[in-house]
Each structure stands twice: as C-alpha cells, then as structure tokens.
Amino acid sequence: MLRESSAPLLIQEIRGLGYEVPAALLLDGKSVYATGDFDGSIRLTRQIADGLWDGGFRDFAGDDPHSSPYLQSWFAADFEMVQWFQSKGVRPGSTKHSLSGLHFYGDRHGSPGWIFGNDANEIPCNSELVAQLKQDKDLYHDLCSCLCSAGGCTPISKMVRSFMDPGRDCKTLGQNLAAWVKHAAISPEELHDCLCEALRAVFFQIFFDETDHTCCDIGYYGDIWIGSSTVQSEPEPSLADSDVSHREVNFRDSLEKGIQRLNICKCPISGKILCVIYWKGICRSDGSPSIEGDS
Ligand SMILES: [Zn+2]
Ligand SMILES: [Zn+2]
Ligand SMILES: [Zn+2]
Numbered sequence: 001m002l003r004e005s006s007a008p009l010l011i012q013e014i015r016g017l018g019y020e021v022p023a024a025l026l027l028d029g030k031s032v033y034a035t036g037d038f039d040g041s042i043r044l045t046r047q048i049a050d051g052l053w054d055g056g057f058r059d060f061a062g063d064d065p066h067s068s069p070y071l072q073s074w075f076a077a078d079f080e081m082v083q084w085f086q087s088k089g090v091r092p093g094s095t096k097h098s099l100s101g102l103h104f105y106g107d108r109h110g111s112p113g114w115i116f117g118n119d120a121n122e123i124p125c126n127s128e129l130v131a132q133l134k135q136d137k138d139l140y141h142d143l144c145s146c147l148c149s150a151g152g153c154t155p156i157s158k159m160v161r162s163f164m165d166p167g168r169d170c171k172t173l174g175q176n177l178a179a180w181v182k183h184a185a186i187s188p189e190e191l192h193d194c195l196c197e198a199l200r201a202v203f204f205q206i207f208f209d210e211t212d213h214t215c216c217d218i219g220y221y222g223d224i225w226i227g228s229s230t231v232q233s234e235p236e237p238s239l240a241d242s243d244v245s246h247r248e249v250n251f252r253d254s255l256e257k258g259i260q261r262l263n264i265c266k267c268p269i270s271g272k273i274l275c276v277i278y279w280k281g282i283c284r285s286d287g288s289p290s291i292e293g294d295s
Helices: 008-016 046-054 069-075 079-087 101-110 127-135 155-163 173-183 188-207 237-264 269-277
Strands: none
Touching (some): 046 079, 069 101, 101 173, 155 188, 173 269, 188 237, 188 269, 237 269
C-alpha cells in the first residue's frame, strides 16, 4: 500500500534534477484522495481516483484527524465519488468523529456555494445513497452535546448552523429546508421532527453566540472541528452564568411556543420557520410571511 508519506523519494528526485517542487506536490500528511474544496474547482474525479488506485494508493485516511475523503464527497454532493469510495470498500455509514455523510450533505444544504448557484435546489441528489444512510437510525445524531440540537448534531442542525453564519438571519432558510425535505425524501411522518430540529437550531442562533456552541463544526473544506468554539478564557462565574441561564430560559421558552405554533401552522414548508418565529397570532398561509415591522 502506498502512502503519501512514501513520496519523499519523488521529491528528492525532482530536487535532484534541479527543479523546484510545486506547492501541489508538497507533503501535507493528508490522503492523496483528500480534495476538500468548498467551491469544487479542484474536485476529485473518478478518472483521477482510478489512476491513483491503480498506481497503488490505497490509503483513504491519511494522517488527517479532521477530514475524510469519503465524507468530503458527501460534502460536495458528489455521488459519483461516494459510489466510487463504496466500490473500493468504504462502508456507506463510515463516520468521522461520529459524523456521517448525511451530516455533511445536510451542512451543504445550509450553504450550497456558488458551484450550485447558491441554490439548495441545485444540489445533486441520489435518493438511493441517501436512503441507505437514513435507514441506519444510529447515524442520525452524532455524539455531541449542545443546546442547538436534542441528542447530538443532526443533518438539520448542521444545515441551520452553516446557513446562519454569524450575522445572517433566517429569512430564506425555509427554501433550503424545503430542498432538504425533497433531497432526503423526508416523509410526512418525519417532517414535524425535522421542523422542530430546525426551529431549535434557529432559536439557538438567535439567543446564543457562535462561541456558545459546544458541538462540532464542519468547516469550509469539509473538515471537522470539535469544540474549537468552546474554548473560552477565564470564566467569570456569577455574571456569565446568570446571563447564560437567562438566555437558556428564553431559548427554551421560545422553542416551546414555537413548537406549539408549528402544530397549527398551515404554511408550506418553505414558509413555516419564518411564520412561527415572526408569529402574528395568525398563520400566514401564503407561505411568504412579511417580517416588516417585526422585532
Ligand atoms: Zn451546537
Ligand atoms: Zn456534532
Ligand atoms: Zn404558518
């Protein structure tokens, strides 16, 4: 089995011939299959992967603790590569830090990027591969513990977090959510739970700061960061704690009310979250609730 770490000979050879080693050939300890790239401009293709595989590179993991090429393919919604990795023996439900392909696919739905025209509807879908992961209920929640999700991060909590980057509101989140419902074939029975998950994650973003997350975060390159946002300087117990608990009370209270409203909201999926958050005492069934004048 070839590993990237065996490549120094090649580097020596190039330098020995008096050439500069191109940056792309410098060793970084990652698998040669690792091509995490949000914009997809240096995407791994089947042809390249076949070439690497035939050349003896069989190590998908590399030494990178933060990412996996297989999960990066999910992040890129590149189902041809997802299938390629599976054909080479990668288990469909493979995880990294307990995050499955579905979490990465969900995260992408929050932030499609220009490669998909910034439109979640344009994200490719493969119902068979998605259904395969959905079947394994144990994969749905990861092992994180954070108020933004109940029982661990879900594809939807990841979607909301990537959608609501600091400073961004939830005005058009409903469209991303509707695309997810379509692409992940969310059944009418599953829909309510999905919306509650989204609502919870949205309220978290509203009541707390980015640094209050105690869960993992999926980065720009499909890389995973565990608890990086939870590192805080010296705590100031009394003030900080009372502030947090005050916010937590408001958060839980709003969530409870939101779920009650969700139960009576008749808006289409794309309008429900806004309708419930900016509730006017009556459901706006046209699905495009105005938020003018709301506070
Ligand atoms: Zn969180
Ligand atoms: Zn997590
Ligand atoms: Zn409504």
